[in-house]
Amino acid sequence: MATWNPWHTLETVRRELDHVFDDSGPRAAPAFRTAFLPGRAARQYPLTNLYEDKDAVYLEALAPGVDAATLELSVVGNTLSISGEKRRVAGEVQPEAFHRSERATGKFVRQIHLPMEVDEQHVHADYKDGLLIVTLPKAAKAKPKQIAVQIG
Amino acid sequence: MTEQNVAVPEAQKPPMTERTRHHERYVAPPVDIYETREGLVVLADVPGVAPEALDVRVDHNVLTIRGHARHGVPGEVTYREYDLVNFFRQFELNDKVDQRYITADLKSGVLTVHVPKAQEAKPRQIEVQVA
Numbered sequence: 001m002a003t004w005n006p007w008h009t010l011e012t013v014r015r016e017l018d019h020v021f022d023d024s025g026p027r028a029a030p031a032f033r034t035a036f037l038p039g040r041a042a043r044q045y046p047l048t049n050l051y052e053d054k055d056a057v058y059l060e061a062l063a064p065g066v067d068a069a070t071l072e073l074s075v076v077g078n079t080l081s082i083s084g085e086k087r088r089v090a091g092e093v094q095p096e097a098f099h100r101s102e103r104a105t106g107k108f109v110r111q112i113h114l115p116m117e118v119d120e121q122h123v124h125a126d127y128k129d130g131l132l133i134v135t136l137p138k139a140a141k142a143k144p145k146q147i148a149v150q151i152g
Numbered sequence: 153m154t155e156q157n158v159a160v161p162e163a164q165k166p167p168m169t170e171r172t173r174h175h176e177r178y179v180a181p182p183v184d185i186y187e188t189r190e191g192l193v194v195l196a197d198v199p200g201v202a203p204e205a206l207d208v209r210v211d212h213n214v215l216t217i218r219g220h221a222r223h224g225v226p227g228e229v230t231y232r233e234y235d236l237v238n239f240f241r242q243f244e245l246n247d248k249v250d251q252r253y254i255t256a257d258l259k260s261g262v263l264t265v266h267v268p269k270a271q272e273a274k275p276r277q278i279e280v281q282v283a
């Protein structure tokens with residue numbers, strides 16, 4: 001015979017409520033995540049994603065239309081700085097000629113703290129299709145070491 | 153040029169945003185539109201879209217921009233601020249533009265579409281006859 005346990009019921013309610021929150025907010029619902037460029041009021045630009053494999057950390061930044069000549073990257077310790085400028089249009093256009101102006105433009109600087117030490121000498125960056133991709137090889141001491149297990 | 157969402161035969165696959173119905177998500181790319189003497193210039197930010205993954209078409213007076221964005225990085229994601237999704241946006245063209253000569257070009261994630269004005273819509277200098 002099952003006995004009624006009020007704690008168990010509370011636990012169930014708590015879990016159900018958790019589910020409600022799991023379905024909203026940026027973490028669980030990808031629909032709420034920033035899918036493209038934020039507007040002008042964005043606090044940080046460019047938006048970045050970090051990826052990692054065994055040898056390197058990869059940074060991917062959303063930066064369409066950035067003047068490649070103005071892009072500057074530097075690594076100090078485990079901090080990566082990106083700066084550059086995105087111009088609205090290539091030539092001179094009178095402000096009154098604009099029918100719509102939704103794209104974010106201007107100069108930007110952003111510093112990103114990397115999760116580990118990187119090999120500063122071998123960092124390289126690519127800019128393709130509006131994505132800035134920086135490959136940061138891990139420093140030798142940050143790489144995982146395989147430890148052989150001795151069987152006695 | 154007004155923004156539109158029109159059912160066009162080619163664009164029949166609609167940009168569903170409800171994730172229960174469609175696993176592919178679309179967003180409208182931010183655009184700038186400005187006017188020159190020759191026509192309109194549409195600039196759209198479409199990061200992550202390769203030239204072959206971009207589809208720009210004009211059909212039934214509707215300019216449709218559709219692109220599929222792809223990540224270009226190996227490895228597993230450890231920190232994420234954005235998702236790359238697909239881009240979709242439509243604009244209705246009026247008869248004051250010459251649809252035959254619309255050109256598009258994609259460079260470092262920015263799509264530029266040139267929409268020339270029709271001959272009769274271009275400004276014309278009128279000579280004043282002095283008697």
